Amino acid sequence: MSDPAATATVAYQAILQLVQGVEPRIAEAITAELHDQRHSLKLIASENYASLPALLGMGTWLSDKYAEGTIGHRFYAGCQNIDTVESVAAEHARALFGAEYAYVQPHSGIDANLVAYWAILSHFVETPALKTLGAKTVNDLDQADWDKLRHDLGNQRLMGMSLDAGGHLTHGFRHNISGKMFDQRSYGTDPLTGLIDYEAIRKQALEFSPLILVAGYSAYPRRIDFAKMREIADEAGAVLMVDMSHFAGLVAGKVFTGDENPVPFAQVVTTTTHKSLRGPRGGMVLATSEFADDVDRGCPMVLGGPLGHMMAGKAIALAEARQPSFQTYAQQVADNAKALADGLLKRGATLVTGGTDNHIVLLDVAGSFGLTGRQAEGALLDSGIVTNRNSIPHDPNGAWYTSGIRLGTPALTTRGFSADDMDRVAELIVQALRATTPTTTSQGTPGKAKYTIGDGVADATKAAADELLGHHPLYPGLEL
Structure with a gap:
């Protein structure tokens, strides 16, 4: 059997040679990105490394085919191969998560959430309204009926976790389309512990009566009891929608089971495919069979033509996640996060x-260090550690400068990092941040973006990080 890394080397060298002949700057950027990722401690919680088969699956002529519609019901001819790709990806998704229905067309997490929102609106608002008005589609309505329907669709209520508590922009943030589509309220966390207060959510939901209760997070470092969230949703007469974009890999890898697995409890579940699931950048919707027809309207309701090459990458990654080794990986992700937290504490x-x-x-x-998130993010980047600044509950610095840094372990775990390695990573983070000092603006006032790092600390930290990374090479054997 041929060496996969050697095969990939030949493939990528040929690809880059072709790209070089057309636009050398792009070939250079591709090569530079691999170098940068190989020599950085990637701790961005929403990033990972897709496998070489998944990456190569995306770089194909499946990109060249339009395929609006659904499997076996396309608006273009000649979609039989896209049908196969989408069917295989959906089959793996259903089997992996135990879902009744899977929709793998969304291009991103926000697309997946928009499909889910409009599917729920269609199921509970548009379809009943059309039947009442004696119409089959919105095209059959007169202007007055259409105006009423549009008002009804835009007057529904949504309740999701607030941004500073760890929720996502698409969970109703006012400046996001989700916050403009709905009459929206946010729930937070306990001001003392930072933990979800289920009784507070229950009281708010009963008072507000949302159509959709959104659970899930972007920057909440704990697990959620989805059985309790479903009880709250049922009591409030809401649909429970869970965005598991961040922790889908922990669900797939059987780290989150029982009440911590959202799929048995939520009517609609959305996810990205590239974070802890370790696939290509993209989105996906899982749902009970009740919502299958509504979700299938994602195109043309929200989406344009599905990306066949990306669905191929999803199919490969989902097949990989069904292997026993993925469960070992997922457990190590959680173990490494605890080791990182303990090392920092x-x-x-x-x-x-x-x-x-x-x-x-x-x-x-x-x-911890008297820094803004933006200063800490920059200082860590200078030191070979890639993170992202993030709001914390009741953040006095707002969403741009922030007071926090979000760290995640999926990517370094893919590279083979152990709990002991993560303790060393914690040491390097603290080393760099303790040597970082905020600097003042030209007017002499305290700045929120500028900083200085003690002499030689950034270089020393970067060298130590590179030594650690050398023990866990990225795409070992791939030579460009």
């Missing part, structure tokens, strides 16, 4: 909720 850092039991660690850099 024992070195005096302050963490939101005091730790983690998923893949996310939320570091309060304002409380």
Whole structure:
């Protein structure tokens, strides 16, 4: 059997040679990105490394085919191969998550959430309204009926986790389309512990009566009891929608089971495919059979032509996630996050909720080091550690500068990092941030973006990070 890395080397060298002949700057950027990723401690919780087969599956002529519609019901001829690709991806998704229905067309997480929102609106608002008005589609309505329907669709209520508590932009943030589509309210976390307060959510939901109750997070370092969330949704007469984009890999890998697995409890579940699931950048919707027809209207309701090459990458990644080795990987992701949190705590850092039991660690850099998130993010990048600044509950610095840094372990776990390695990573983070000092603006006032790092610390930290990375090469054997 041929060596996969050697085969990939030949493939990528040929690809880059072809690209070089057309636009050398793009070939250079592709090569530089691999170098940068190989020599950086990637701790962005929403990023990972797709496998070489998944990456190569995306770089094909499946990109050249339009295929609006659904499997076997396309608006273009000649879609039989796209039908195969989409069918295989959906088959793996259903089997992996135990879902009744899977829709793999969304191009991103926000697309998946938009499909889900409009599917629920269609199921509970548009379809009943059309039947009442004696119309089959909105095209059959007169202007007055259409105006009423449009008002009804835009007057529904949604309740999701607030951005500073760890929710996502698409969970009703006012400046996001989700916050403009709905009459929206946000729920937060306990001000003392930073943990979800289910009784507070229950009281708010009963008072607000949302059509959709959204659970899930982007920067919450704990697990959720989805059985309780479903009880709250049922009591409030709401649909429970779960966005598991961040922790889908922990569900697929059987780290989150029982009440911590959203699929048995939520009517609609959305996810990206590239975070802890370790696939290509894209989205996906899982649903009960009740909502299958509504979700299938994602195109043309929200989406344009599905991306056949990306669905191929999803199919490959989902097939990989069904292998027993993925469960070992997922458990290591959680173990590594705990090791990272423990390593930071024992070195005096302050963490939101005091730790983690998923893949996310939320570091309060304002409380720990007197820095804004933007300063800490920059100082860590200078030191070979890639993170992203993130709001923390009741953040005084707002969503741009922030007071926190979000850390995640899926990517480094893919590279083979152990719990001991993560303790060393925690040491390097603290080393870099303790040597970082905020600087003043030209007017002499405290700045929120500028900083200085003690002499030689960034270079020393970067060298130590590179040594650690050398023990866990990215795409070993791939030579460009």
